[in-house]
Each structure stands twice: as structure tokens, then as C-alpha cells.
Amino acid sequence: NAGVTQTPKFRILKIGQSMTLQCAQDMNHNYMYWYRQDPGMGLKLIYYSVGAGITDKGEVPNGYNVSRSTTEDFPLRLELAAPSQTSVYFCASSLTLYNSPLHFGNGTRLTVT
Amino acid sequence: DAKTTQPNSMESNEEEPVHLPCNHSTISGTDYIHWYRQLPSQGPEYVIHGLTSNVNNRMASLAIAEDRKSSTLILHRATLRDAAVYYCILRDWEYSGGGADGLTFGKGTHLIIQP
Numbered sequence: 001n002a003g004v005t006q007t008p009k010f011r012i013l014k015i016g017q018s019m020t021l022q023c024a025q026d027m028n029h030n031y032m033y034w035y036r037q038d039p040g041m042g043l044k045l046i047y048y049s050v051g052a053g054i055t056d057k058g059e060v061p062n063g064y065n066v067s068r069s070t071t072e073d074f075p076l077r078l079e080l081a082a083p084s085q086t087s088v089y090f091c092a093s094s095l096t097l098y099n100s101p102l103h104f105g106n107g108t109r110l111t112v113t
Numbered sequence: 114d115a116k117t118t119q120p121n122s123m124e125s126n127e128e129e130p131v132h133l134p135c136n137h138s139t140i141s142g143t144d145y146i147h148w149y150r151q152l153p154s155q156g157p158e159y160v161i162h163g164l165t166s167n168v169n170n171r172m173a174s175l176a177i178a179e180d181r182k183s184s185t186l187i188l189h190r191a192t193l194r195d196a197a198v199y200y201c202i203l204r205d206w207e208y209s210g211g212g213a214d215g216l217t218f219g220k221g222t223h224l225i226i227q228p
Contacts, residue, residue: 042200059217102159
């Protein structure tokens with residue numbers, strides 16, 4: 001049972017480069033989320049999705065884009081990477097909004113230099 | 114603004130019970146109280162959640178105050194593997210044109226277990 005799978009695990013980008021962080025879940029969850037975690041801090045919500053074709057901004061969406069063409073996949077796009085985007089990125093999914101656990105991936109550690 | 118308040122860190126001894134507090138004085142009637150923990154270099158892991166009544170599972174117990182303004186995560190017999198950052202969050206959805214206020218994690222409580 002794979003759960004939530006994130007790729008890549010690590011990535012180093014130069015300033016101004018772009019990349020896509022991949023997230024896939026095999027639990028048929030409608031709700032998916034992208035978080036970032038800076039060193040010593042909690043998790044901040046970047047974007048979320050309530051189903052295929054529906055996405056919305058979280059607390060810190062600037063510099064990122066998302067799409068949700070299928071229930072399984074929720075990629076996060078970084079355009080024009082900046083050092084401030086150096087962070088660990090976590091993808092999560094859940095069956096419902098209120099009354100079910102969030103299932104997290106193992107994260108992507110991104111460094112922008 | 115953070116919806117929950119937790120101590121920055123707590124220390125306990127191995128094989129003793131641990132009580133991790135969380136204050137959520139502005140909780141609404143439809144907020145579920147969730148607890149997660151994060152081991153070093155891993156994603157957060159679900160521990161337990163509840164609405165009004167106390168809850169038990171194989172990992173922990175959740176004690177919710179009668180007025181729901183606070184809750185306590187109870188680890189009945191801590192082991193070294195329980196050393197982690199523990200997050201208390203309120204799962205609430207305020208869909209008013211964007212933003213998901215109830216889905217942000219604070220800094221949590223860093224639990225240290227002494228052998």
C-alpha cells in the first residue's frame with residue numbers, strides 16, 4: 001500500500017530555474033494538499049484541492065502553481081525559483097475535510113542557490 | 114493567527130505517561146481536534162482525532178475538556194520512539210473565496226524522552 005508518493009526526494013535548483021514536484025496517492029482521496037516546512041517551523045499550506053479540476057490557494061501560494069487533472073495526481077509547479085523557496089515540501093491527502101486523517105508523503109527537500 | 118497554542122517543548126522519562134496540552138479557546142462547534150507527530154526527516158503522521166468525547170486508539174488517548182477549549186494528548190507509556198514534534202490542529206473549513214484557515218500547522222511541541 002503506497003499511500004502518498006512524492007518525487008523527487010531531493011533537488012537543487014539555480015535561481016530562476018523551474019521545476020515540478022510530483023505527488024500521487026492511491027487511496028482514491030478527493031482532498032489533496034501541498035505544504036512547505038522551513039527549518040524549525042511548522043507546516044504552511046501552499047495550495048489545496050477538493051477534487052479533480054478544483055484547486056484553491058492556501059496561506060503561502062505566491063511563486064507556485066498547481067493543477068489537478070486526475071484524482072490521483074497533484075503536481076506543484078515552481079516558476080522562477082528563488083532562495084526563499086528553499087524548504088521541505090510535503091504533499092498530503094485525506095478522504096474528508098473534517099473527520100479523517102491527513103496522510104502525508106515523505107517530502108521533497110528543495111534547495112535554491 | 115494560530116488557532117491552537119502548545120508548549121514549545123516537553124521532557125519525559127521512558128516508560129512513563131506523557132500528557133501533551135493544547136489550548137484552542139476559539140474553537141467552533143464544527144471543529145475536529147486532530148493530533149499529528151513528526152519524527153526527524155519524515156512527514157507528519159496521524160495520531161488521533163476527536164470532536165467532543167474522549168478517544169482512544171492503539172497509539173494514544175485524546176482527552177477533550179468539557180468546554181472544548183483545550184485538549185490533552187496522552188501517551189500512556191512513552192518510549193524513545195515517541196520522541197518527535199507533536200502538532201495539535203483544528204480541522205475546520207472556511208471556504209469564503211479562498212484560503213483554508215483550518216489546515217495550517219503551528220510549531221508544535223518538541224517531546225524529548227529521556228532513557
